[in-house]
Amino acid sequence: MPNKRRAIRESFGDRLFLAGVYVFLTIVLAVVLYPLIYILSSSFSNPLAVSAGKVWLWPVDVSLLGYQVVLSNPQVLTGYANSLFYAGFGTVISVTLTVVLAYPLSRKSFFGRNLLMMFITFTMLFSGGLIPTYFVVKNLGMLDTRWALLIPQAVWVWQVIIARTFFQSSIPDELAEASEMDGCSDLRFLWSIVIPLSKPIIAVLCLMYAVGQWNAYFDALIYLKSQHLFPLQLILRNILILNTTASNMDASELLKRQQLADLTKYSLIVIASLPVLVIYPFVQRYFVKGMLIGSVKG
């Protein structure tokens, strides 16, 4: 009898707790979701409505005006193209360097792997600083060139670590040794066997580097001067935060411009985040996997 009573009481307390958990998560969901929806709605609304503060949740007077203005801005378009270039090319460079570093590190018979590992991970703990790194880039003649965005941040130690962990746990040493006895060279083994088997981790590496490149602005800020090289984020910064626009509208358009200015910011934000947030739902599984692998090593 006492057991039955205890079971029911606990079950009630637990159910109450569970209800509380659901309430908590719903609030979290709303808090995260609302700003995103608001920005999306504002970008699709009539500029007058946005300026007047009529938009709360849904678009008011659906209008594509904001997008029209944004997409006809030549700076935005060049920025977009540049960012696609940096993301694509930069990812290829980064993933290649990461894999050729991580794979040898995963092989136990590779002499010096511990030393190499320490060599790399030390850079996570200490760095020369902003100015000394700037000097290196400058002395290499990379200032104001595309290379400045592709090379200095090419390899992230964290990525090397999770790639190495993946190789260690997914490519059995026996396989490597067997193929070695069959006369397969290390390089050929890597290229023909390891890489095809490593699609999940390569996908994670690609996505992390690509998103990192797409979202980066600071390196462009300090290394680039020529506007035609600017990635999208830098253009965004100029327009959204510094409030400078390449205005080719004349004075009579100023009033309209003010209202448009507020609206275009929302549209600009949506356009800039579009690639990432569209691919995101499909790809988040791989990111999650990447985090799992990485945190197993810790």
Add this chain to the structure above:
Amino acid sequence: MVMRKPASQASGSRRLALWKEAKKSLRRHWQFYVLIFPAVLYFLVFKYVPMLNAVIAFKNYSVVKGIWGSPWAGFKHFELFFHNPQFWTLIQNTLLLSLYQIAVGFPVPILLALALNEIRGGFFKRTVQLVTYAPYFISTVVMVSMIMLLLSPRLGIVNLGLKALGFEPVDFLGIPGLFRTVYVLADVWQGAGYSAVIYLAALAGIDPSLYEAAKVDGASRIQKIIHVDLPGLMPAAVIILILSVGSIMSVGFEKIYLLQNPLNLETSEIIATYVYKIGLLNANFSFATAVGLFNSVVNLILLVLVNLLARRISSTSLW
């Protein structure tokens, strides 16, 4: 493990064994050594050479004379920095911001992960995960613009809401005292879902027999969380905490730089932004490098201390 031999003999034979192993590996894996060469070069050039370049912190760097030709200045720049009236403000801003961020940003993902772990999989759970994970991928520039737009005194939604409730609009980004709160809350908003995934992974790795034992013992959900979930999270949490402390001195530099304006500067100016402005914008290279070096060294010391602490208290540590 090698047996202990008399010291000289031991080191001699161990060195010989190592050398043999090295030669064997070189012959067998020569392709690896070639393969890693570009990457190693990258680290040397872009990570280690800057460490050497940082020597200009101890010199009076002149562009004409170059790094190695510039005259020595000893600790002059460091002394200048320590006696600079801004010194304490900078330290205070940097530390307070980081500590505040850790204080709020550390527990929230844990709570989120624990909560998500309580509910069964399904549409709701997947939606919450998907949505909370998303803000992490918003770029810094976009994130800051969102903050500026939503908190705008004129037509930001937050202030519109305040006005509707009868309050006066607040210039959130213009009041120094509010800066830290704005920054920390926005940072948590953006990063909590992402960190929660790590904790969820840790929770998924907990031995299911522990849960069964808890059930048999009649534990309630809350008790289960306290006695099974939290201990299972500890290793991951400790690592993340160490890493957070390790970046205390360089906290959110890119985001803070964009959020700064003349009005909030007295709270928002941290060491890293100061280095950027003094160094690259004012071309005061030696001084800025000295400050940056100070920053990095303090960072390293903090990391080592926290790691030691973690090793004493728990069984997990970074190294």
